[in-house]
Amino acid sequence: MSTQxxxxxxxxxxxxxxxxxxxxxxxxxDYPGGHQIRQxxxxxxxxxxxxxxxxxxxxxxxxxxxxxxxHRGAVVSDLSADDAIxxxxxxxxxxxxxxxxxxxxMSDEDISNAGRALKDYEDAIPRGDxxxxxxxxxxxxxxxxxxxxxxxxxxxxxxxxxxxxRYLRLQIEPIKAQTKALHEHRDIFEAYRARxxxxxxxxxxxxxxxxxxxxxxxLKASESLA
Amino acid sequence: MSTQxxxxxxxxxxxxxxxxxxxxxxxxxDYPGGHQIRQxxxxxxxxxxxxxxxxxxxxxxxxxxxxxxxHRGAVVSDLSADDAIxxxxxxxxxxxxxxxxxxxxMSDEDISNAGRALKDYEDAIPRGDxxxxxxxxxxxxxxxxxxxxxxxxxxxxxxxxxxxxRYLRLQIEPIKAQTKALHEHRDIFEAYRARxxxxxxxxxxxxxxxxxxxxxxxLKASESLA
DNA sequence: CCGCAGCCAGTTGGATGCAATATATTGGTT
DNA sequence: AACCAATATATTGCATCCAACTGGCTGCGG
Numbered sequence: 001m002s003t004q005x006x007x008x009x010x011x012x013x014x015x016x017x018x019x020x021x022x023x024x025x026x027x028x029x030d031y032p033g034g035h036q037i038r039q040x041x042x043x044x045x046x047x048x049x050x051x052x053x054x055x056x057x058x059x060x061x062x063x064x065x066x067x068x069x070x071h072r073g074a075v076v077s078d079l080s081a082d083d084a085i086x087x088x089x090x091x092x093x094x095x096x097x098x099x100x101x102x103x104x105x106m107s108d109e110d111i112s113n114a115g116r117a118l119k120d121y122e123d124a125i126p127r128g129d130x131x132x133x134x135x136x137x138x139x140x141x142x143x144x145x146x147x148x149x150x151x152x153x154x155x156x157x158x159x160x161x162x163x164x165x166r167y168l169r170l171q172i173e174p175i176k177a178q179t180k181a182l183h184e185h186r187d188i189f190e191a192y193r194a195r196x197x198x199x200x201x202x203x204x205x206x207x208x209x210x211x212x213x214x215x216x217x218x219l220k221a222s223e224s225l226a
Numbered sequence: 227m228s229t230q231x232x233x234x235x236x237x238x239x240x241x242x243x244x245x246x247x248x249x250x251x252x253x254x255x256d257y258p259g260g261h262q263i264r265q266x267x268x269x270x271x272x273x274x275x276x277x278x279x280x281x282x283x284x285x286x287x288x289x290x291x292x293x294x295x296x297h298r299g300a301v302v303s304d305l306s307a308d309d310a311i312x313x314x315x316x317x318x319x320x321x322x323x324x325x326x327x328x329x330x331x332m333s334d335e336d337i338s339n340a341g342r343a344l345k346d347y348e349d350a351i352p353r354g355d356x357x358x359x360x361x362x363x364x365x366x367x368x369x370x371x372x373x374x375x376x377x378x379x380x381x382x383x384x385x386x387x388x389x390x391x392r393y394l395r396l397q398i399e400p401i402k403a404q405t406k407a408l409h410e411h412r413d414i415f416e417a418y419r420a421r422x423x424x425x426x427x428x429x430x431x432x433x434x435x436x437x438x439x440x441x442x443x444x445l446k447a448s449e450s451l452a
Numbered sequence: 453c454c455g456c457a458g459c460c461a462g463t464t465g466g467a468t469g470c471a472a473t474a475t476a477t478t479g480g481t482t
Numbered sequence: 483a484a485c486c487a488a489t490a491t492a493t494t495g496c497a498t499c500c501a502a503c504t505g506g507c508t509g510c511g512g
Contacts, residue, residue: 013296014466039494049467050494051277055284062288064378070239071473071494086378093319152290152312152389156382163378239495265464275497280464297464297503455512465502470495477490482483 014048019056021046026065026076027166028131033078037066064163079167081219087164088212094157095141095208096201101148103197110147111193117143118189125178133178134165140185144192144204167215177214184210240274245282247272252291252302253392254357259304263292290389305393307445313390314438320383321367321434322427327374329423336373337419343369344415351404359404360391366411370418370430393441403440410436 022042025031037057039050046053057074060066066074079087102110121136138161145154168177184207191199248268251257263283265276272279283300286292292300305313328336347362364387371380394403410433417425 038492040492051466051468054494055281055465058281058284059288062285070242072475073494082375083378086376089323089376090320090379090382093323094316097315097319149308150312150315152309152386153316156316156386160378160382241495266462276464277496277498281495298505299464453512455510457510458508460507461505463502463504465500467500468498470497472495473493475490475492478488480485480487482485 013052015052015055015059018042018046018048018052019059022056022060023063023065024131026060027134027162029166031076033076035076037074037076039073063159077163079164079219081216081223084164084167084212084216084219087160088208088215091157091160091208092205092212094153094160095145096205098145098148098150098153098157099192099204100197100201101150102145103147103192103195103200105149106147110143113146114140114143114189114192118185121185122182125182128175134168137181137185138165144188164215167218168211181207181211239278241278241281241285244268244272244274244278245285248282248286249289249291250357252286253360253388255392257302259302261302263300263302265299289385303389305390305445307442307449310390310393310438310442310445313386314434314441317383317386317434318431318438320379320386321371322431324371324374324376324379324383325418325430326423326427327376328371329373329418329421329426331375332373336369339372340366340369340415340418344411347411348408351408354401360394363407363411364391370414390441393444394437407433407437 022031022037031037039053039057042053043050057066057068061068061074065077067077068074117136117140121133121140124132124136141161142154142158145157148154184203188200188203188207191203248257248263257263265279265283268279269276283292283294287294287300291303293303294300343362343366347359347366350358350362367387368380368384371383374380410429414426414429414433417429
């Protein structure tokens, strides 16, 4: 039972699998910021050679999850409060812009897609799995922005999100934050469905801005005791 | 990313050298959009193995210069007019924002750095080397934005620039465009030195916007005869 | 003449082994 | 004890080799 476990429809490359594996470890908090990633260790852990591990790390570096220095290996990137401000300011420019572009050309199907994403998020809250919630939370954002048909900008926003999101999981009162996010999401979707561009843009901006403040204050707190 | 060839005393990795090599080929137009990049060919050409070539291609994919599809290899990414609009709209949001942040905290040294970058660009115009001009043109932009101390956003802007810049070299009247860019640069620097934030932001926006229009109209023209 | 199964060449994906570099350790000197 | 040099070890970087996949070609059958 070495290979061929699920030969049907599971046609992924090893590099991609390793990338997903490491990414989930980082995003899930198993590898904290500053953690040294040993190629050999990961390779042995997954029963593969170091080559796909190296290539996976290169992809993760592009996503901002790790930093690679020559002959010194990969380290899980650590976010300073300044970095967080940097990332979120960029998102605050791009996301409202994209949602406006999206709403200018969205179809009824796009709206129902967003509604479904919102519902998936709602339904997942009682289950309380932080990884799942984070994923669905972001899926809602993507659903809002996708109709803009701006793949490049969307990829940038995705990268910005990936670089900061995992720090939200360190929150003191995650359940409270999730329900707050849910209410904000509902309001945003309400305006979105009503095709009220100005209101949607404004609410989305505030939503992102709130998340920014939360992360930044957290990071500042943890930095002050270092 | 754009380190020049300094074969002496240069102790960088083979992967980085290969990445620079391929990037310059793409940016210089030697590999046009859609061109298939054969790992073996590059490897033989540079006398290295395919491993550093593959790793270089992964980095270039992150920069948006190539697209890699599983088991099909790397292709030089081709820009549609829509893609160009996408990329430039994002730059139009980020660059004015960054220049404002930069001016809010820049020192006199930062101003003189920008002045030097502008002068380097001016001095290079008579030599007429398009690659050199493009590099110095962008160096001026970077000099303007660097004082913002926003490394993440700046990296994003850099990527956006890399993805579209090479199409500027296809212009019909490149010399004319370069002198136009020079005058715009001078005006921008004038406002920058005077610490007139509103004016600098406005001029920079127009500068980027003009470049966008030029590229987009070019691309649309070449698309219409396809 | 067209369509499809199955082989064939070319290319990429991955494993193993060796070389180069950074970090840790040891031993000597002040 | 503190500091520095030389060595030892661990880790990354790269080359070579093998396996897996893609796309085209051939030939049989409809």
